Amino acid sequence: MSYHSKHLIKLKKAWQLLNNHKRVLTVVSTSVFFSACTSTSAPAEVTDLNNPYVNVQRMDERCVQQIMEQQQVLALASTAQYLSLADSAMHCAEGIVFTPSHPDTQTAMQFSALAFNNYLKAGDIKQAQSTLQAFRQRFPQQDLLFTDYTSFVDTATVLVSHDQLSAHQLEVLNISDKLRSELLRQRKWLMQ
Template structure:
């Protein structure tokens, strides 16, 4: 009997050891690490890239309309190009508002010029206001160093008409200032 009880004791001890080892191993198992932050970042980045890809495709189509307008001197195509870029910009949404700012500024500036070339002065004024609001504190500069915003303000009549030095403090091309002063002189005389 004692041999049987030794075997039973060994089995019981082995079973108890196995049970303790099992409990100890289960206690040591940790939860897998959470990659939520990394995946969220990647998803957000993917969304930005996709949105910009769609924006660029849309913008490229609008630029093609602009080239056609220049070639054919067609005011309707200038307006169509401007509206298409506006549509491209509106599709972006606020989560992509800080992506490719300089590229988007140049495209939106084109809407202002194209509205002006197409004869829609009010549309050009509205877009200039939107441009100043959307890209607050930023400006584009022409090759001669003149300010895009100030040039458009002068051309669209957004600078005070009654001021004596109406164009003197504006960072506008000298030839444009001279021409506008000449026109103003002949309007009065």
């Protein structure tokens, strides 16, 4: 077997592994994210004059509801639908300044994570990276946790820039054991 044939076979196997891994991550992350997203309802309208949130700009409840409905429909969708939902999710929180005590911070964080997830499913890695960077800037020192208590920020970081992380960094990030072992296995296989 020639040198090029061996590397072509390795590349094909790596591509298959990546696609299988992407499908598993898509299904798992969508179900985990959706369950977290639906468990948080939008806060009721603020009417108490002593409440500090009376003059706070809120997210449009129709926009929030529309995103929730679209997410339910998108089990297996096209690239254009993923991109559309991601853009819509980002639009809902546009122009609003969120502080840790803002009543819509959790929903805005979830919508940013939803946008990241859908950009990733659509294959737009650059936009996913940009969304993750915007999440970090907009919600400094804040994170979302999946149902297994792993970190959204750490998981997203690994998904878009795992090739830039050392084995030690992969070990200390709060990501699922399954994702960590898959990435370490993939690295080991690609180095052979």
